[in-house]
Amino acid sequence: MLNDDAQPGTATERAYRFTKAGILDGSLPAGELISEGQVARPLRLSRTPVREAFLQLQAEGLLKLFPKRGALVVPVSTGEVEAVIEARDVIESHAIDRVAAASDDVLDEVVAAMTAAVADQVAAVTAADELAFVEADRLFHTVLVRAGCRSLLLDVYGSLRDRQLRMNLGALGGRFPGRSEGLVAEHRALLDRLRARDAPGARQVLREHLAGTRASVLGAPAV
Amino acid sequence: MLNDDAQPGTATERAYRFTKAGILDGSLPAGELISEGQVARPLRLSRTPVREAFLQLQAEGLLKLFPKRGALVVPVSTGEVEAVIEARDVIESHAIDRVAAASDDVLDEVVAAMTAAVADQVAAVTAADELAFVEADRLFHTVLVRAGCRSLLLDVYGSLRDRQLRMNLGALGGRFPGRSEGLVAEHRALLDRLRARDAPGARQVLREHLAGTRASVLGAPAV
DNA sequence: CTCGGACGACTGAGATGCAAGAGGGATGCG
DNA sequence: CGCATCCCTCTTGCATCTCAGTCGTCCGAG
Numbered sequence: 001m002l003n004d005d006a007q008p009g010t011a012t013e014r015a016y017r018f019t020k021a022g023i024l025d026g027s028l029p030a031g032e033l034i035s036e037g038q039v040a041r042p043l044r045l046s047r048t049p050v051r052e053a054f055l056q057l058q059a060e061g062l063l064k065l066f067p068k069r070g071a072l073v074v075p076v077s078t079g080e081v082e083a084v085i086e087a088r089d090v091i092e093s094h095a096i097d098r099v100a101a102a103s104d105d106v107l108d109e110v111v112a113a114m115t116a117a118v119a120d121q122v123a124a125v126t127a128a129d130e131l132a133f134v135e136a137d138r139l140f141h142t143v144l145v146r147a148g149c150r151s152l153l154l155d156v157y158g159s160l161r162d163r164q165l166r167m168n169l170g171a172l173g174g175r176f177p178g179r180s181e182g183l184v185a186e187h188r189a190l191l192d193r194l195r196a197r198d199a200p201g202a203r204q205v206l207r208e209h210l211a212g213t214r215a216s217v218l219g220a221p222a223v
Numbered sequence: 224m225l226n227d228d229a230q231p232g233t234a235t236e237r238a239y240r241f242t243k244a245g246i247l248d249g250s251l252p253a254g255e256l257i258s259e260g261q262v263a264r265p266l267r268l269s270r271t272p273v274r275e276a277f278l279q280l281q282a283e284g285l286l287k288l289f290p291k292r293g294a295l296v297v298p299v300s301t302g303e304v305e306a307v308i309e310a311r312d313v314i315e316s317h318a319i320d321r322v323a324a325a326s327d328d329v330l331d332e333v334v335a336a337m338t339a340a341v342a343d344q345v346a347a348v349t350a351a352d353e354l355a356f357v358e359a360d361r362l363f364h365t366v367l368v369r370a371g372c373r374s375l376l377l378d379v380y381g382s383l384r385d386r387q388l389r390m391n392l393g394a395l396g397g398r399f400p401g402r403s404e405g406l407v408a409e410h411r412a413l414l415d416r417l418r419a420r421d422a423p424g425a426r427q428v429l430r431e432h433l434a435g436t437r438a439s440v441l442g443a444p445a446v
Numbered sequence: 447c448t449c450g451g452a453c454g455a456c457t458g459a460g461a462t463g464c465a466a467g468a469g470g471g472a473t474g475c476g
Numbered sequence: 477c478g479c480a481t482c483c484c485t486c487t488t489g490c491a492t493c494t495c496a497g498t499c500g501t502c503c504g505a506g
Contacts, residue, residue: 010290011460035487046461048271051488052278059282061375067233068467068488083373090317090376094309150306152284153313156379234490258457269491274458291458291497453502462493473482 011045015053018043023062023073024166030075033066060159062166076167078218084163085214091157092141092210093203095148100199102147110147111195114140118187125180133180134165140187167217179216186212234268238276241266246285246296247389253298256289283382285389299390301441307386308437314380315364315433316426318371323422325370333370334418337363341410348403356403357388363410390440402439409435 009017019039022028036047036054043050054071057063064072074080099110117140124133138161145157186209193202232240242262245251259270259277266273277294280286287295297303322333340363347356361384368380409432416425 037487047488048460048462052275052459055275055278056282059279065488066468068486069469070487079373080375083375086317086373087375087379090313094313150302150309152303152306152310152383156310160375260457270458271490271492288458292499293457447506449504449506451502451504453500455498455500457496457498459496460494462491464489464491466487466489468485468487470485471483473480475480476478 011043011049012052014043015039015045015050016056019050019053019057020062020162023057024162028073030073032073033070034073035070061163076163080163081167081214081217084160084167085210087156087160088141088164089207089210091145091149091153091160092206094153095145096194096202096206097199098148099144100194100197100202106147107194107197110143111191113143114187114191114194117143118184118191121180121184121187125184134168137183137187138165164213179212182212183209234266234272235275237266238262238268238273239279242273242276242280243285243385246280247385251296253296255296256293257296258293284386299386303386304390304437304440307383307390308433310379310383311364311387312430312433314368314372314376314383315429317376318368319417319425319429320422321371322367323417323420323425329370330417330420333366334414336366337410337414337417340366341407341414344403344407344410348407357391360406360410361388387436402435405435406432 019028022039023030028034036050039045039053040047040050054063054065058065058071062074064074066072099107102110117136120136120139121133124130124136142157142161146154149157186205190202190205190209193199193205242251245262246253251257259273262268262276263270263273277286277288281288281294285297287297289295322330325333340359343359343362344356347353347359365380365384368377372380409428413425413428413432416422416428
């Protein structure tokens with residue numbers, strides 16, 4: 001937010017990061033109609049790279065471009081929450097199946113990585129570091145998906161997590177109201193099932209996990 | 224291919240369609256490094272809209288942009304075939320579960336639409352109309368996914384089918400070497416299972432169906 | 447004959463300029 | 477005072493221009 005300019009990368013990348021960050025952290029509020037100039041001016045860029053960034057963000061579903069009108073920061077609708085949860089369920093369940101059926105070596109490696117992520121989460125909770133917690137949470141799930149899915153689904157999953165991050169921030173204002181412990185416990189349960197190669201059990205845990213996420217996002221009136 | 228100009232839509236759209244069509248029908252061969260001018264010149268456009276089209280196609284995975292070098296028409300690798308098949312399996316299986324658990328009304332409607340698609344396929348086979356056959360095949364699956372998945376997965380599935388289309392054309396030169404009957408039979412079997420709300424059975428049929436597709440794409444040396 | 451460095455053509459990244467379309471507010475009329 | 481209309485501004489779409497990086501080629505030295 002502060003270092004608007006003099007960032008690394010191409011102009012397009014800078015515009016992309018700036019805009020995406022703005023959307024994710026809420027400084028570009030959902031439902032707002034933003035213009036290319038709004039991004040180009042503070043970054044001291046021309047509109048060309050901004051346009052390319054907008055296009056990319058539209059492909060990710062964070063923006064919706066209206067001809068001659070502007071770019072709408074798509075609001076997180078209830079439907080979208082459901083869609084994201086559904087997609088996560090489908091993809092992560094698949095990953096579970098694959099990992100549970102993998103060789104010992106692969107399974108061990110994945111479980112180790114996921115265990116480490118959980119440890120990071122616990123550390124983040126004690127340090128009261130929101131960002132680190134979210135990052136570790138993301139890592140936990142990403143490791144699973146990376147191990148169990150091919151590139152295509154993996155890419156989809158990546159953009160999914162971005163949207164979910166935004167949902168959390170939008171609905172909860174960035175707070176995880178005491179759900180941290182529950183999340184960690186569910187992660188541990190998932191790991192247990194995975195370690196035992198109990199795919200149906202792991203999927204069940206995942207489903208409950210996602211149901212909890214869904215509830216905390218949808219059911220939170222405010223703070 | 225013939226009507227290069229005077230098409231409807233914005234310049235960006237025209238560039239997008241032109242390039243995508245070229246990639247899908249093979250006139251822009253996979254592995255080739257194409258330049259913006261190559262598309263802009265025949266369409267009598269400037270390079271700006273072409274660039275935007277390239278960006279979009281990169282997001283869909285059909286192109287890979289190399290800075291200052293050009294745009295690579297990504298070759299259909301064995302890995303990509305596997306990835307597409309995997310993703311289709313995951314998404315369509317999920318759709319099957321959802322549809323099989325849906326209300327009678329929904330199920331009936333979906334089955335009716337899919338039955339109609341199969342009928343179209345049969346008609347296309349007798350008419351020896353490749354294009355219509357592929358279109359009907361696509362419709363068959365799309366109806367299923369549309370009924371069983373929310374927007375997000377549906378979008379993913381859409382781009383999936385494009386890539387698959389390209390794989391077919393690339394590997395088989397557009398021919399379906401006598402597999403048409405098999406495809407129709409498998410579609411019918413899938414419909415039977417679906418009609419009986421036998422989700423596991425339907426998934427099994429689907430898996431075999433996709434295995435057949437995979438084999439015909441990967442394992443087909445020629446005709 | 448082969449290898450290496452420099453030159454030139456080509457390509458994309460980004461900036462700028464112009465024109466068309468959409469919306470909102472002021473204005474004139476009933 | 478309410479409403480339809482016009483105009484003015486804002487925003488994007490696209491073209492054009494400049495700059496920088498990359499690659500192929502050519503020429504000379506060993």
